[in-house]
Amino acid sequence: MEKKNVKPASGKLGVMCVGLGAVATTFITGVLMVRKGLSKPVGSMTQYDKIRVGKGENQKYLPYKEIVPIADLNDIVFGAWDVFPENAYQSAVHCEVLKEKDIESVKDELVRIVPMKAAFDRNFAKRLDGSNVKDAATRWDMVEQLREDIRRFKAENNCERIVVLWAASTEIYVPVCEEVHGTLAALEKAMKADDREHVAPSMCYAYAALAEGAPFIMGAPNTTVDIPAMWEMAEKTKMPIAGKDFKTGQTLVKSGFAPIIGTRCLGLSGWFSTNILGNRDGLVLDEPANFHTKEVSKLSTLESILEPEKQPDLYTDYYHKVRINYYPPRNDNKEGWDNIDIFGWMGYPMQIKINFLCRDSILAAPLCLDLVLLSDLAARAGRYGIQRFLSFFLKSPMHDYTQGEVPVNHLFQQYVMLKNAIREMGGYEADETID
Amino acid sequence: MEKKNVKPASGKLGVMCVGLGAVATTFITGVLMVRKGLSKPVGSMTQYDKIRVGKGENQKYLPYKEIVPIADLNDIVFGAWDVFPENAYQSAVHCEVLKEKDIESVKDELVRIVPMKAAFDRNFAKRLDGSNVKDAATRWDMVEQLREDIRRFKAENNCERIVVLWAASTEIYVPVCEEVHGTLAALEKAMKADDREHVAPSMCYAYAALAEGAPFIMGAPNTTVDIPAMWEMAEKTKMPIAGKDFKTGQTLVKSGFAPIIGTRCLGLSGWFSTNILGNRDGLVLDEPANFHTKEVSKLSTLESILEPEKQPDLYTDYYHKVRINYYPPRNDNKEGWDNIDIFGWMGYPMQIKINFLCRDSILAAPLCLDLVLLSDLAARAGRYGIQRFLSFFLKSPMHDYTQGEVPVNHLFQQYVMLKNAIREMGGYEADETID
Amino acid sequence: MEKKNVKPASGKLGVMCVGLGAVATTFITGVLMVRKGLSKPVGSMTQYDKIRVGKGENQKYLPYKEIVPIADLNDIVFGAWDVFPENAYQSAVHCEVLKEKDIESVKDELVRIVPMKAAFDRNFAKRLDGSNVKDAATRWDMVEQLREDIRRFKAENNCERIVVLWAASTEIYVPVCEEVHGTLAALEKAMKADDREHVAPSMCYAYAALAEGAPFIMGAPNTTVDIPAMWEMAEKTKMPIAGKDFKTGQTLVKSGFAPIIGTRCLGLSGWFSTNILGNRDGLVLDEPANFHTKEVSKLSTLESILEPEKQPDLYTDYYHKVRINYYPPRNDNKEGWDNIDIFGWMGYPMQIKINFLCRDSILAAPLCLDLVLLSDLAARAGRYGIQRFLSFFLKSPMHDYTQGEVPVNHLFQQYVMLKNAIREMGGYEADETID
């Protein structure tokens, strides 16, 4: 077994979170507690999953760390930007996701994580209003300030490597504009010309990260890295990019449940999904312009799993509707309700209803950890650009749509892709197919 | 592509159903309507599924029929045994599963399907009572009469081949008894000695089928073919056997949903499943001795999907409970309610509730068709004994427990096994692994 | 027992439905079948309910008909207006609410119910488009034509009395405008001036009915009769008016369930209601302007049941949200999902979820019958203007808001009001209080 081409995971790894709200503080608190042996990183593939390597007599099941060099949790240093000046301890208490006794157990470390001023533009999130924001003349100036933040953080914390993770809100819908987003040159020009319509703040973070040699992960459904300009930038800097939109509650279930229907050749006449949630994410999504970004991301899930062109009798004209409702009594305890209208033998109808009482940040936190560690791994393995093997973790997986690529949304096919990438980086033979 | 070793599907195929109730009549009516172009066989893999064959540039997606020689629906002739003398038309109307206009559309053919007298012993199903039963001196006599039935049916209908399908009730729990069930010789001896405790009527059907060169399929959770004696008989007669228990509503969902949890490394603390149903099956299962047979079958599903030995932090000591409740207002419209208690990051709990308003016979009918056609295929391909590739269709898949084999319950691994068998029989390369 | 003041229910009663869609045809088909002894009018208070009259030793339980003179079903003659020219038979088949064999059983009578041209203005229901509409120069002209329709129908069918029932769509939200809706004179002036913004077509129907001496019932949440001008008209013509919005699925449950919470002094932190439905009503409500009318109606339900001023610890600041989603796979089979966040002892939270798989028209039909028969009764009893005793049947019960009256939404208080009115009209003593 040779792990050629994969550099070791030595030295400190700086994890810089855009947004220090419920998701980021749950992620950080968990990692700090796990390091002290006070908690378990349940839900994390890099910490728990064991995959088969080898075949026939040689097959064995190994955790990822025994196959590829993954950064140790003890080597992680956390940083953050946020529009609110609260430190990670204050924010964690404020978010009410975790029990106080959990937060208190790592209070000293959390207190020291104080957010840098955020690159923010209220036009992209009208319902948010914070004071801890950068004063930037242009989008290009935003980029420069963020790059400076990254360099300073890296130096001060003696980091070998940095990963930048977007764990902030959904911005308003920014459609891909060929003229601005089509090439790196065009994007840079627009940034310098301070084109505030087409250049979202999130793009400044992504650009800055890549420019500083750091992988960038988009955890919200923002367009950010889903444009040719960013792909070009990633190629130029030899850095991985991943996105978009953490696959947490309802879509996780959907991408796992739709394959049951499809695999058994049952028909689908409709799928109605509604969600109630009361955290900051819910507040932002209550704004139609922001919801639209999310809706596009969530609706795409079924398309590549239940294919009308392959099974016209079964999947033509099903009605798919997704709703999100801001409902403060729930806080971070998101609740999904799905109604699925299927039909079976002779076309007779049946119904399935799924009620998921989940917790947004509890589901997102292990995704943060895995995306960070695997993006860092990919960078060390020389894999750059779109990381399709990370589709498993994402609601709306990146793919080169300019080449007609289709995303893979089927949870178990995504899993094969994930395993194959780990196998390959570990010097093992990958499966040739995913279905 | 060479399909060596697989004989063609020429001539008539006799499908003899044990039980002419809701499941069998729904299956039969559907096939008859599909033949006339009046309905669609939704849910049937042999009629709808397309699988990849070949790899890389050579890969293509083909329906099963283009890979292997599967019997044509037009070549099927139906027969049945039942404790009630109603013909298939009367029974279908009586069961109230299908709309009258569907049943009427093939009335002529249904009326001609009149059940032969059943081999029945009321001690195995106390809540059932029918008049159309054989008068048999011993279990061996039962076998002889059933063999005679099969031979006559085959001759009268000019069939090339026969498949016998159990679509009747759950018998009381018959634990495997090494002395009686351990060898074929012992079983035959017990039949001749009329050992009514250890030899269930279903065993007589299975034995008779195999003796007459017909594959046997056990659609209920009965022990029947799950004993070494039957494996020996199947080997001796070179016939396939398949079982047990059609994977219809709740367990279908369970075997598809548990992999979502397991694949994402989420923890499980409990899974509670309850069911309400009001058909004859529900009535029989209201008897504790019969329910126990079902319970054993349904409880086994999770065991091989969420493995404590592989993930002790996640799957040790989860509480799994299954209940079935006879509830006449529902008739055949079974309803499942599952409550799943999971835990995620840092052990925080979440809940998933699945409410499945399904229809027992609508879900079972395509399984009948597939199991019949694929067992017949297997026989022509020279595959005999336990057919593990049919696990996909079954709640409690057969496996040679005397050799320490474990069943595969994971829906998507079962699907890989199914596809691989089709590929192999079709002369294509199968995947080497299922995970 | 003297029933003084109540005229007998002799002669034919003409029931003229505005809208001949799912609700009206289900109502009509049911009545026709009941008349023939082919079906039961389940859900109808006038046909089933028995109430106590008398007290102590003299108390007894009587059906309404034995207390007051209610029109006989055999004396009803049906008429209708609709934007589509389909007759009642065609429309019933088209709506797919009822089984074909039910519709066929009264086909002859249904075929003869052909809708008159509707008074329609597409600005009030953008998603609807029909050809069977009146050509009216002004709103006043609309009124004149409708009056002519009523007179002709009454004469042709030899009716003693007429009731006009709105069983059509929700119009866009028409806020009460003091200048136009404040007095009868102002309203008539606006009609003549063809003020199409403030005078909805539904107002023309109501005005025409009252002018012709017929009670008017508003089954949708339209403003129509909820304005002082109409109250004046009702007083002038001595006719009853009733409205608004049939209390069918979700709100029926809400107005019955909220009292459980309130009666037990449990606290409420939030109530989220969502609905999926696929009939014409759902289509119209998918338009935000029309949904708003419905939302206002549905949101008001809780206000007078759970009162913050009476129980500030329990009902201050609960979050109430109502959503309706057009979802075609369901057709008329509306489905409601309510999530109720309550709190108990020491403020500890609990959740209740109610999933109602109902049928819009099946629930509305008996309300149509009762509202028609009881409005006719009220007219004969000399009760005119707002009929508060009919609140029981309505989502957003009429009340004189100009006098600070509050609506009664509590189902069981509404029921006491209904019973008391029946008792009084029957010459019995009513209860003095409703709580």
Next chain:
Amino acid sequence: MEKKNVKPASGKLGVMCVGLGAVATTFITGVLMVRKGLSKPVGSMTQYDKIRVGKGENQKYLPYKEIVPIADLNDIVFGAWDVFPENAYQSAVHCEVLKEKDIESVKDELVRIVPMKAAFDRNFAKRLDGSNVKDAATRWDMVEQLREDIRRFKAENNCERIVVLWAASTEIYVPVCEEVHGTLAALEKAMKADDREHVAPSMCYAYAALAEGAPFIMGAPNTTVDIPAMWEMAEKTKMPIAGKDFKTGQTLVKSGFAPIIGTRCLGLSGWFSTNILGNRDGLVLDEPANFHTKEVSKLSTLESILEPEKQPDLYTDYYHKVRINYYPPRNDNKEGWDNIDIFGWMGYPMQIKINFLCRDSILAAPLCLDLVLLSDLAARAGRYGIQRFLSFFLKSPMHDYTQGEVPVNHLFQQYVMLKNAIREMGGYEADETID
């Protein structure tokens, strides 16, 4: 307003709980916190409800305390018996119903509540096993020891009055045996003869309480006070008795929801109720003999609400089934799932599903408080024997079945009965009827 006949609530009130588990400790902790202004007694009628007194112009809404003299929370002293020796603090922590910070806030007082040895017989609760039990030669000896406990507690705590509240487990089903339970003399004789089959330990508590001049409340479904012998004892000692079975989760909903169906004249074809719970109560009820006691109690709820004799078309032959399942992952967080099959206009079917994520002890605690305070009030008002006005709080309300009395299960009729009793004791006119 004269409150003649009601003695004032002066001096200390001793509340002696049988069982110091989840319900009792939640009740006690809440009262202690409320006294300190640290919590709110949500769900308690005596602390929150306001009822109308007077009629017409004189009507006003008053809290109970302003109508009748109710004991002040500050005057309550708590005592308990339990089979486990843990004090109230230890038990509260152990039960995991309340947050630790709530329990800690009144730790000092809780620690001082140490249970006396219980009168226990394991044959009545096989799944329980505790060491803190009395050594009693006969049932009569049990009674004597309990009376001594009560006298000592009363004296030591300087109490004016005592109420004994059963907050312990469900015993096995004890059918009423005319010979033993028919008269007080017979019961006393059986106690002295140590008839352990017919005299449940709970009967010893009840007898002892009454003998010592204390009202007795049965919070479980045990037969205890539901026998003529105890009614005779209550009459003899002029003490109130109340029972049986706290109306908490599912039955609360049922007794409130069934009236919605009944009031609207909708038909019922079936009602299926299942429950999962994991506390000590659930463990005990997992034993069939104990479950049977509960089942009888829970099944009776619908009978007097939906009456077939009054509405044969609507309520004849509905199928009612109740299941309880022990499911440890839930602990005290009981979850109910109800499926209700109704039918409407023309017999068309609809379904309602109610999922109640409740907390057993949180719902029971305010009932404990109200039953204690109102039983004490009744005693001071000279009301003795069966207290029908407390039916509101109970699943299976006591009634004199020997006289053909039927229980009132309809939540809103029970509420009228409760209000009327308060009005009467307060010197106000009560309503003459409850429907």
